[in-house]
Amino acid sequence: MRRNNNRNNHEKAGLRVEVRNGDVNFALRKFKKKVQEDGILQELRERQHFVKPSEKRKKAKAAGRARWLKKMRKREQDFGY
Numbered sequence: 001m002r003r004n005n006n007r008n009n010h011e012k013a014g015l016r017v018e019v020r021n022g023d024v025n026f027a028l029r030k031f032k033k034k035v036q037e038d039g040i041l042q043e044l045r046e047r048q049h050f051v052k053p054s055e056k057r058k059k060a061k062a063a064g065r066a067r068w069l070k071k072m073r074k075r076e077q078d079f080g081y
Contacts, residue, residue: 015040 015034019027035041051059075081 015031015038017027017031017034
């Protein structure tokens with residue numbers, strides 16, 4: 001038996017969605033879901049311009065602080081402390 005190993009092919013195959021019974025709206029929803037799961041749009045936005053490493057760290061720290069504050073507000077609301 002022969003195996004088909006495409007290790008040299010570094011290209012991604014791409015996303016495909018089959019349109020069944022002419023239902024383009026359903027296929028479009030499926031396509032959007034696949035794009036969201038793969039993170040293609042997020043990566044595109046990140047690559048539009050260069051972000052310095054210090055800015056990345058600052059943004060990540062701010063996001064972590066926001067998550068923590070949200071958690072503390074929820075704890076205060078639920079448990080009273």
